[in-house]
Amino acid sequence: xxxxxxxxxxxxxxxxxxxxxxxxxxxxxxxxxxxxxxxxxxxxxxxxxxxxxxxxxxxxxxxxxxxxxxxxxxxxxxxxxxxxxxxxxxxxxxxxxxxxxxxxxxxxxxxxxxxxxxxxxxxxxxxx
Numbered sequence: 001x002x003x004x005x006x007x008x009x010x011x012x013x014x015x016x017x018x019x020x021x022x023x024x025x026x027x028x029x030x031x032x033x034x035x036x037x038x039x040x041x042x043x044x045x046x047x048x049x050x051x052x053x054x055x056x057x058x059x060x061x062x063x064x065x066x067x068x069x070x071x072x073x074x075x076x077x078x079x080x081x082x083x084x085x086x087x088x089x090x091x092x093x094x095x096x097x098x099x100x101x102x103x104x105x106x107x108x109x110x111x112x113x114x115x116x117x118x119x120x121x122x123x124x125x126x127x128x
Contacts, residue, residue: 001030001041001063006048008062012072015064019087024059026051026098029076029083031067037082059086 002009010018010027019025028044030037048061066073066081084098 001028001032001037001044001065004041004045004048004063006052006061007044008060010062010064012069015072018060018062019093020089022058022060023089024055025087025089026059026061027085027087028061028063029066029073029078029081029085030063031081032065033067034081040082 001007007028008018026047044063051059051061064073066078086096086098088094
């Protein structure tokens with residue numbers, strides 16, 4: 001995952017600083033030995049590029065190795081791999097799990113979440 005140029009390598013040391021650097025942050029929590037994570041790497045690469053192109057300035061993308069950062073991932077209640085979450089800049093910081101992991105579905109979800117966040121009753125049909 002470290003080889004994906006548009007995905008920032010996150011750690012316990014830089015997590016908060018990175019999340020505060022943009023309105024929304026899409027974070028992939030993974031384990032390097034995880035078969036499902038490795039199978040999903042090509043989609044993650046494509047997704048990271050699509051998010052960069054479609055949401056430049058609003059959404060950034062990063063990945064966090066939960067084997068290297070086991071205690072930190074445990075503190076964040078990451079219990080399985082891969083886990084994909086969208087974090088908003090705080091305070092208060094909100095977090096949403098993203099399902100499913102299909103590329104277009106994830107981009108569609110992000111568009112809805114970014115322009116109609118939970119608790120926002122506006123009927124915005126913003127298109128990026």
